[in-house]
Amino acid sequence: MLEIKALKPSPEVCAVLGEILIETVANGGSVSFMHPLSREAAETFWSKSLDAAERGERIVLGAFDGDKLIGTVTLLLDLPANQPHRAEIAKMMTRVSHRGRGIATALLREAERLAVAHQRWLLVLDTAEEEGAAGLYERVGFKLTGLIPDYALKPHGGLTGTLIYWKRLQEGVPA
Numbered sequence: 001m002l003e004i005k006a007l008k009p010s011p012e013v014c015a016v017l018g019e020i021l022i023e024t025v026a027n028g029g030s031v032s033f034m035h036p037l038s039r040e041a042a043e044t045f046w047s048k049s050l051d052a053a054e055r056g057e058r059i060v061l062g063a064f065d066g067d068k069l070i071g072t073v074t075l076l077l078d079l080p081a082n083q084p085h086r087a088e089i090a091k092m093m094t095r096v097s098h099r100g101r102g103i104a105t106a107l108l109r110e111a112e113r114l115a116v117a118h119q120r121w122l123l124v125l126d127t128a129e130e131e132g133a134a135g136l137y138e139r140v141g142f143k144l145t146g147l148i149p150d151y152a153l154k155p156h157g158g159l160t161g162t163l164i165y166w167k168r169l170q171e172g173v174p175a
Contacts, residue, residue: 002103003064004110007072009050013062016069018042024093025155030128030162031091035155049074049091059114063094063103070098073107075114087115089125092133104133108140112169121170129161130154142167 007013021042025033033041046060053060057078063071071094075087089111094103115123127133129147131154138144142165151162 001066002106004061004106005064006114007050007053007060007062009047009054013069014043014046014050017046017060017062017072020069020072020093020095021045021091023096027096028131028155029093030130030132030152030154030160031093032152033155034153037155052078059111060091061107061110061114063107065098070095071103071107073104073111075111075120077118077120085120086122086124087118087120089123092125104136105140108136112167116169121168123167123169125165126151126162127165128152128154129163131160132163134163134165137165140167 018039021031021033022037022039024031025035025037049058049060052058059075059077061073061075062069072091073089074091076090077087079086079088089108092104092107112123125137125142127137145164145166147161147163149161150159152160154160
């Protein structure tokens, strides 16, 4: 039974999210961190992220298989004053053991639903050119804007480009 819900800050949640982040980075996921990633750095990141969620600046969603947290995505809401209509998708991660089961798609769909509930009808995201989730994003309707070469270091070293995507969540509104 997959359940998706907003996460609240707690040491236990930060610890599990830290494990997911460390696993993602160790497996080559380009999510702003380098390998090896320390538990302290991972948990500190999630503590700050969940504190920002408590302030309404973002929504951190968790995917649960029973009581086990197996994936996450963040919907960034705290954008400049001239962008009140958009949000950004960040930190999409699913445990390696649970990939290929539709969890990331379910997380994205809930993030989209919450974006609309917050009057955000335009979503943007970026993903690594190599080993990123471009296929997933395109399957759920995101449109590729372009590629920025040599954008970031891969977790194990070497440069990778980033692909920039967007998605309009409601028809009839300007993009």
